[in-house]
Structures are given as C-alpha cells and as structure tokens.
Amino acid sequence: MFEQDYLVKQFLMFFKALTRSWEQMEEEKDPFAAADTLEDAISAATDMDGTALLTLAPESIASIMQVTGVDPRIVEYISRSMLLESVYLEQGGDSGLADVRAAQAHAIADAYGFGLPEDPSDFDAITEGLEEEALGL
Numbered sequence: 001m002f003e004q005d006y007l008v009k010q011f012l013m014f015f016k017a018l019t020r021s022w023e024q025m026e027e028e029k030d031p032f033a034a035a036d037t038l039e040d041a042i043s044a045a046t047d048m049d050g051t052a053l054l055t056l057a058p059e060s061i062a063s064i065m066q067v068t069g070v071d072p073r074i075v076e077y078i079s080r081s082m083l084l085e086s087v088y089l090e091q092g093g094d095s096g097l098a099d100v101r102a103a104q105a106h107a108i109a110d111a112y113g114f115g116l117p118e119d120p121s122d123f124d125a126i127t128e129g130l131e132e133e134a135l136g137l
Contacts, residue, residue, distance in 0.1 A: 004136070007073060010045055011133035014077040017041035018084065018127050031092035038085045042078050046070050054082075058103040062111030072112060077130060079108040083120040 017037050024034040043050030048068060056064060065075060082105035089098035102120065109116045117125035 007071065008134065008136045010071070010074050011077070011130060013044060014041055014074075014081065015127065015130050015134040018081065018123075018130065021084065021088065022123055025088055025091070031088040035085045035088040035092070038081045038088075042081055045074050045078055054101075054104070056104070058100070058107035061104050062108045065108065066111070073133075075108060075112050076114050079105045079112075079114075079116060080126045082108070083116055084123070084126050087121045 017040065021034040021037040024030050024037060039050045039054060042053065046053060046065065046068065053061065053064065065078075070078070082101045086098040086101035086105065089095075089101060105116060105120075117128075119125060
C-alpha cells in the first residue's frame, strides 16, 4: 500500500509539473521557467540533485538512474519530461542544451526499453497515461 501511495504521489507530481510547465510556456511565454519546473520535478522524483544528474552524458544518465534505484515506472515520465524540456530550451534559444536533454531522454528510453513520442512538442503524447496513473486508476 505504501509503495502504491508513493507511486500515485510521484505520478501526480509529474502531472502537475508537466501541466504547469505547459502553462508557463503557452501563457507566460517563459521557456526557461518551464524548463526549470521540469528539472525540479526530475530532482524530486530521483531524490538526487537534478542539476548534477542532468549534467551527465546521455550514455551515463540511465546507468546512474538504474544504480540509484529510481522506480522504473517513474523513469518513463522523467524521460518524457526531459524530452519536453528539450522543446522549451530550443524555443528559448539554447539549442545545445536542448540537444543534450533530447539525447538524455532517448538514452534513458533505450536503456529501459520504452518508446518516446515522435513529436516532443505534442503535449498530449508526452502526458499520455499520466493522468490515469496520478489518479491511481
């Protein structure tokens, strides 16, 4: 029961962070605030310093996540968040960091064996299934 409650809490946190980041981008036109919101969610989900985690090379980040025991059911939303963050960073003019985030997201997906949406700016595809997970369905 405790694990289920923890996972629902994590899914809800990601749903809120993804929704908030989308609002920051669409309504406030602030891609860097949107990216920061997602990085904060990633930090909370991994119980690691997000800044340190996100500085890792794409080929290292998945290994670190596996070693530190991040729940595999949460990992997909971490990866999706990173992919969406790459869109925000690109829109903010930081193409270099956007490319790194996209590569990190894909490296995680490859290591864990799941796919990512082809269009990283498709918010519905990025959040697919997350609302149901957050509601514990």
